[in-house]
Amino acid sequence: xxxxxxxxxxxxxxxxxxxxxxxxxxxxxxxxxxxxxxxxxxxxxxxxxxxxxxxxxxxxxxxxxxxxxxxxxxxxxxxxxxxxxxxxxxxxxxxxxxxxxxxxxxxxxxxxxxxxxxxxxxxxxxxxxxxxxxxxxxxxxxxxxxxxxxxxxxxxxxxxxxxxxxxxxxxxxxxxxxxxxxxxxxxxxxxxxxxxxxxxxxxxxxxxxxxxxxxxxxxxxxxxxxxxxxxxxxxxxxxxxxxxxxxxxxxxxxxxxxxxxxxxxxxxxxxxxxxxxxxxxxxxxxxxxxxxxxxxxxxxxxxxxxxxxxxxxxxxxxxxxxxxxxxxxxxxxxxxxxxxxxxxxxxxxxxxxxxxxxxxxxxxxxxxxxxxxxxxxxxxxxx
Numbered sequence: 001x002x003x004x005x006x007x008x009x010x011x012x013x014x015x016x017x018x019x020x021x022x023x024x025x026x027x028x029x030x031x032x033x034x035x036x037x038x039x040x041x042x043x044x045x046x047x048x049x050x051x052x053x054x055x056x057x058x059x060x061x062x063x064x065x066x067x068x069x070x071x072x073x074x075x076x077x078x079x080x081x082x083x084x085x086x087x088x089x090x091x092x093x094x095x096x097x098x099x100x101x102x103x104x105x106x107x108x109x110x111x112x113x114x115x116x117x118x119x120x121x122x123x124x125x126x127x128x129x130x131x132x133x134x135x136x137x138x139x140x141x142x143x144x145x146x147x148x149x150x151x152x153x154x155x156x157x158x159x160x161x162x163x164x165x166x167x168x169x170x171x172x173x174x175x176x177x178x179x180x181x182x183x184x185x186x187x188x189x190x191x192x193x194x195x196x197x198x199x200x201x202x203x204x205x206x207x208x209x210x211x212x213x214x215x216x217x218x219x220x221x222x223x224x225x226x227x228x229x230x231x232x233x234x235x236x237x238x239x240x241x242x243x244x245x246x247x248x249x250x251x252x253x254x255x256x257x258x259x260x261x262x263x264x265x266x267x268x269x270x271x272x273x274x275x276x277x278x279x280x281x282x283x284x285x286x287x288x289x290x291x292x293x294x295x296x297x298x299x300x301x302x303x304x305x306x307x308x309x310x311x312x313x314x315x316x317x318x319x320x321x322x323x324x325x326x327x328x329x330x331x332x333x334x335x336x337x338x339x340x341x342x343x344x345x346x347x348x349x350x351x352x353x354x355x356x357x358x359x360x361x362x363x364x365x366x367x368x369x370x371x372x373x374x375x376x377x378x379x380x381x382x383x
Contacts, residue, residue: 026069034065056124063118067110068146075103079151083158096151104143108136200254211253218250233347236374237304237311238270244279244302251287257297259287264303271374272311275343282315282366285337290319290364298363306372310351313368321358344370 038061045053078099082092112129119127129135201219205212241263248261283300291298299318304311337356344352353369 026072030065030069034061037061037065055122056119059118059122059124060115063111063114067107067114070110071103071106072150075099075147075150076154079154080158083155096147100144100147101140103147104140105136107143108132108139111139200250215250215253218246218253221246233276233343234273235276236270237265237272237274240274240276240279241265241302243277244283247280248283248300251283255287255291258291260297260299262299262301264301264305266305269304269306269311269372273373274311274313274370275340275347278340278343278368279313279315281337281340285366286315286317286319286364290317290321307369309372310369311372313370315366316359316363317365318359318361318363321362321364322356323358340368344368 038057041061042054042057045051045057079096082095112132112135115127115129119125198219201212201215248259252259252261279302283302286298286300301314301316303314303316306312341354344354348370351371353367355367357365357367359365
């Protein structure tokens with residue numbers, strides 16, 4: 001009977017970038033619009049048989065579009081002030097109506113003055129803009145459309161930018177939460193490992209003082225290794241196996257001839273990253289729940305190989321197995337296994353598997369599948 005547990009973590013949220021526009025792009029856009037308007041007016045003159053209007057039409061359209069470009073920063077700043085107006089749409093529309101009238105008045109005034117001074121300079125003589133009392137309301141009809149388009153597009157882009165920024169902030173918050181949860185799981189495991197190892201030493205202290213003293217020395221070496229990588233959630237497999245060997249040396253001093261250990265590790269995987277202290281809880285679980293109460297010896301085997309882009313870690317024993325326990329029973333009988341399950345889920349999401357099963361020949365078999373990857377420094381060295 002096999003009991004399998006596979007965990008998936010939260011998916012990573014995409015990162016968003018708000019649209020950005022430069023004033024150089026606006027200048028090109030308004031120049032293109034002015035050229036199109038000029039082409040329409042000039043070709044209309046030619047269609048009516050009016051020749052010699054090229055410079056006049058060009059100057060009219062240039063002063064028209066570039067005066068709008070000159071006023072555009074003020075329009076956008078005014079629109080930004082009332083971007084989050086919450087006192088009713090009627091008041092907002094009224095304020096923008098005032099803004100549109102002010103924009104049109106300024107636009108018409110700039111066109112009148114610029115044409116008044118520029119037309120004589122290019123040899124076109126005085127420019128007749130007509131009676132200004134009627135010119136202002138006439139230009140207002142066009143400017144009202146332009147103002148509405150500017151404000152509407154600006155509001156849309158601002159709302160989009162704000163929504164994307166909020167999504168990005170939420171994604172970063174979720175990432176920080178996952179990191180905090182992962183750090184909490186790691187900090188839970190270290191004292192759990194230390195207390196259990198000290199209990200092991202305590203159990204032999206009064207029976208064999210020399211063995212207990214040697215175990216304390218080995219525990220010191222073991223703690224030194226774990227502290228060196230205490231800030232890392234992943235370490236190279238070679239370092240994890242070094243910690244594992246020190247731990248099993250301790251256990252072999254306790255169980256003496258009742259415990260035999262073998263390794264089958266693909267040497268090419270030494271620099272592959274694995275979660276720190278991922279093997280020790282599995283070995284502890286085998287020793288605690290798999291060791292026979294009689295005098296029979298138990299064999300532990302640790303293997304590591306690659307398979308379809310994944311690293312496969314296995315811990316097998318010849319102990320009692322897991323019997324008829326369901327998944328909840330196996331993962332609920334100690335901190336170590338549930339800690340591993342949660343850490344793998346946080347680190348790799350759906351890219352990992354964690355299973356425990358009875359072996360047909362007796363004992364239990366734990367299998368971990370994690371993505372095959374190395375640190376950036378290791379990759380640069382190999383290249």
